[in-house]
Amino acid sequence: MRLIRLDIKGFKSFATETVIHFDEDVIGIVGPNGSGKSNIVDAIRWVLGEQKSKELRLDQMSNVIFNGTNKRKSGGLAQVSLTFENTKNFLPTEYNTITISRILYRSGESEYQLNGVNCRLKDITSLFLDTGIGSNSYAIIALGMVEDILNDKDNSRRKMFEQAA
Amino acid sequence: MRLIRLDIKGFKSFATETVIHFDEDVIGIVGPNGSGKSNIVDAIRWVLGEQKSKELRLDQMSNVIFNGTNKRKSGGLAQVSLTFENTKNFLPTEYNTITISRILYRSGESEYQLNGVNCRLKDITSLFLDTGIGSNSYAIIALGMVEDILNDKDNSRRKMFEQAA
Amino acid sequence: ATSQFIESFEKARLYFIEVFRSLFTEDDNCDLILTQPDNPLESSIEIIAKPKGKRPQTINQLSGGEKTLTAIALLFALYLLKPAPFCIFDEVDAPLDDANIFKFNKIIKKFSKDSQFIIVTHNKLTMAAVDTIYGVYMAEQGISGVSQVDFRDFETRDVGLQSLSS
Amino acid sequence: ATSQFIESFEKARLYFIEVFRSLFTEDDNCDLILTQPDNPLESSIEIIAKPKGKRPQTINQLSGGEKTLTAIALLFALYLLKPAPFCIFDEVDAPLDDANIFKFNKIIKKFSKDSQFIIVTHNKLTMAAVDTIYGVYMAEQGISGVSQVDFRDFETRDVGLQSLSS
Numbered sequence: 001m002r003l004i005r006l007d008i009k010g011f012k013s014f015a016t017e018t019v020i021h022f023d024e025d026v027i028g029i030v031g032p033n034g035s036g037k038s039n040i041v042d043a044i045r046w047v048l049g050e051q052k053s054k055e056l057r058l059d060q061m062s063n064v065i066f067n068g069t070n071k072r073k074s075g076g077l078a079q080v081s082l083t084f085e086n087t088k089n090f091l092p093t094e095y096n097t098i099t100i101s102r103i104l105y106r107s108g109e110s111e112y113q114l115n116g117v118n119c120r121l122k123d124i125t126s127l128f129l130d131t132g133i134g135s136n137s138y139a140i141i142a143l144g145m146v147e148d149i150l151n152d153k154d155n156s157r158r159k160m161f162e163q164a165a
Numbered sequence: 166m167r168l169i170r171l172d173i174k175g176f177k178s179f180a181t182e183t184v185i186h187f188d189e190d191v192i193g194i195v196g197p198n199g200s201g202k203s204n205i206v207d208a209i210r211w212v213l214g215e216q217k218s219k220e221l222r223l224d225q226m227s228n229v230i231f232n233g234t235n236k237r238k239s240g241g242l243a244q245v246s247l248t249f250e251n252t253k254n255f256l257p258t259e260y261n262t263i264t265i266s267r268i269l270y271r272s273g274e275s276e277y278q279l280n281g282v283n284c285r286l287k288d289i290t291s292l293f294l295d296t297g298i299g300s301n302s303y304a305i306i307a308l309g310m311v312e313d314i315l316n317d318k319d320n321s322r323r324k325m326f327e328q329a330a
Numbered sequence: 331a332t333s334q335f336i337e338s339f340e341k342a343r344l345y346f347i348e349v350f351r352s353l354f355t356e357d358d359n360c361d362l363i364l365t366q367p368d369n370p371l372e373s374s375i376e377i378i379a380k381p382k383g384k385r386p387q388t389i390n391q392l393s394g395g396e397k398t399l400t401a402i403a404l405l406f407a408l409y410l411l412k413p414a415p416f417c418i419f420d421e422v423d424a425p426l427d428d429a430n431i432f433k434f435n436k437i438i439k440k441f442s443k444d445s446q447f448i449i450v451t452h453n454k455l456t457m458a459a460v461d462t463i464y465g466v467y468m469a470e471q472g473i474s475g476v477s478q479v480d481f482r483d484f485e486t487r488d489v490g491l492q493s494l495s496s
Numbered sequence: 497a498t499s500q501f502i503e504s505f506e507k508a509r510l511y512f513i514e515v516f517r518s519l520f521t522e523d524d525n526c527d528l529i530l531t532q533p534d535n536p537l538e539s540s541i542e543i544i545a546k547p548k549g550k551r552p553q554t555i556n557q558l559s560g561g562e563k564t565l566t567a568i569a570l571l572f573a574l575y576l577l578k579p580a581p582f583c584i585f586d587e588v589d590a591p592l593d594d595a596n597i598f599k600f601n602k603i604i605k606k607f608s609k610d611s612q613f614i615i616v617t618h619n620k621l622t623m624a625a626v627d628t629i630y631g632v633y634m635a636e637q638g639i640s641g642v643s644q645v646d647f648r649d650f651e652t653r654d655v656g657l658q659s660l661s662s
């Protein structure tokens with residue numbers, strides 16, 4: 001499986017539509033403090049189905065929607081789409097290219113889509129079951145996971161190991 | 166008060182006598198991972214009277230003595246001396262130059278010295294009372310203190326504030 | 331279930347030792363052990379580091395950078411156990427010195443033949459090691475924008491890097 | 497005791513706002529509040545950050561580097577309340593971008609007229625900002641040594657810096 005592109009709109013500080021292409025093997029993300037780098041990482045976790053707002057550094061999931069500045073009012077929805085090639089039939093589906101999308105409306109309603117077709121969160125997460133990806137997989141190696149290994153709080157080393165085993 | 170020099174011998178990875186002079190206002194300490202930079206910070210805390218082995222990253226205080234390598238046997242004692250000018254009569258004593266020393270023997274015995282004269286730990290800590298220094302004063306701003314402020318565990322912000330107030 | 335667990339654990343342990351030695355040196359050693367070997371399904375996991383010449387120590391006795399490097403070795407061991415198609419690192423290189431940053435980026439280069447890596451960083455050496463860079467910035471107050479940086483013209487690379495992270 | 501506490505708290509709060517603005521910008525704001533103003537001797541302390549243009553947020557909603565910079569501002573506020581003759585920073589600059597590292601070192605320069613600062617760092621910009629450098633190394637396996645670096649010949653400084661941290 002190979003990532004192709006990430007589309008972010010209305011998610012956290014990304015009020016306006018933003019696209020990131022993943023044409024290379026090793027992609028660097030740089031920028032000043034507070035510019036939005038970790039928000040991009042959060043967007044990827046979120047579209048893969050992360051349900052714990054704490055893992056996304058939020059008090060509640062609705063805080064994922066752009067909350068406005070004094071020059072621009074807050075957004076009505078947050079939407080993230082992740083598109084990838086299903087190389088080597090990595091995922092158990094006949095599609096070659098897959099786009100998963102997640103939308104959260106200010107009203108609290110959620111939508112999930114697989115190649116443009118509405119589906120349930122369950123359909124997205126079951127697609128990734130057992131692939132080493134999934135919103136709390138060790139594939140997302142944020143600084144926090146290094147700390148989890150070091151302090152081993154709540155037997156976190158064991159849990160990480162069980163996910164990989 | 167102005168620091169003059171730090172003498173370390175047998176303390177953690179500093180098996181051999183080491184001197185650091187503090188002739189300047191802003192002193193940088195650099196070097197590879199594991200070379201001993203944080204050990205120097207620990208040495209300063211220790212000679213100022215730090216009693217909590219956890220604060221010095223140790224399971225027990227005796228681990229502060231150089232514990233040997235396969236080419237050099239472990240040390241018999243750890244000794245640190247900190248010398249400073251008592252400018253503006255910062256400390257309530259008539260001396261102009263003060264050297265505080267702390268020694269821990271493998272046997273578990275401890276010695277404290279003030280300008281070469283044996284004294285009790287109490288004499289050293291009472292000297293620094295109310296000066297903003299002391300082994301757990303906010304004057305030692307290790308990375309850990311930034312984390313304490315951020316997570317506010319056990320009301321740490323309040324405790325830091327009370328020390329400074 | 332128990333025998334499968336033990337088998338995976340043993341595999342992860344060997345990967346861990348292998349990656350640890352490439353991040354530290356061939357003379358450095360380490361170990362991964364179950365604190366309760368007779369209760370494998372519940373046991374917690376202990377990490378032992380034996381840097382060359384020093385006595386064995388638990389991971390908590392290492393320096394800040396050595397701890398991070400050891401944890402990275404374990405993460406890569408889990409990755410080798412079940413390779414994910416992509417991995418994301420968010421500023422894990424912050425506590426590493428230059429030599430260790432080179433090793434970190436070298437091991438990413440090696441695994442990038444099989445998986446994609448997304449590396450968030452402030453470090454210039456890491457920026458020089460990746461294949462492409464996306465610069466993130468605050469376009470107007472409070473709104474993020476992204477711009478891909480093209481390093482095909484290598485002469486401008488360092489200049490570009492200078493201005494990129496501030 | 498209560499009135500003295502409130503008085504010190506108010507002083508610290510003003511220092512905090514002042515330092516915060518010099519580390520961020522003059523348009524950024526912050527606040528320090530007692531969560532239980534009617535129970536000052538027991539109350540915990542809340543930190544609010546209002547970066548320009550954005551809504552007020554608790555410190556936990558800021559980015560990694562913004563959090564560190566805000567915590568540094570609070571530490572300096574406590575320092576101004578009761579100036580210590582020396583302060584030690586152990587790699588606090590790790591999560592900061594280049595622009596914030598300049599500000600961090602600039603504020604240290606300013607306070608270094610009154611106190612000495614000992615700065616442990618891996619960062620080249622910080623190394624360039626200090627008055628003198630002690631290089632720490634492993635002399636033989638497991639044994640630390642220290643060597644003072646002399647930058648009086650400025651041409652060799654950058655070269656020296658390159659080799660220093662690895």
Ligand SMILES: Nc1ncnc2c1ncn2[C@@H]1O[C@H](COP(=O)(O)OP(=O)(O)OP(=O)(O)O)[C@@H](O)[C@H]1O
Nearest residue numbers: 012033034035036037038039065066067559560561
């Ligand atoms: N819902 C939201 N609406 C608008 N802005 C938000 C929202 N959630 C978070 N932000 C802003 O996003 C910014 C943080 O971005 P992020 O954590 O991605 O920074 P970063 O680039 O990773 O910085 P650092 O280098 O310090 O880690 C914060 O300033 C925060 O105020």
Ligand SMILES: Nc1ncnc2c1ncn2[C@@H]1O[C@H](COP(=O)(O)OP(=O)(O)OP(=O)(O)O)[C@@H](O)[C@H]1O
Nearest residue numbers: 177178198199200201202203204231232393394395
């Ligand atoms: N009692 C002891 N005897 C010998 N060596 C010790 C002792 N205590 C600690 N050490 C060694 O000192 C080294 C750590 O030094 P220190 O924490 O000062 O590193 P550092 O320079 O701060 O590195 P980093 O940049 O990674 O933070 C460790 O490798 C540890 O094994």
Ligand SMILES: [Mg+2]
Nearest residue numbers: 037038559560
């Ligand atoms: Mg971040």
Ligand SMILES: [Mg+2]
Nearest residue numbers: 202203393394
């Ligand atoms: Mg250290």
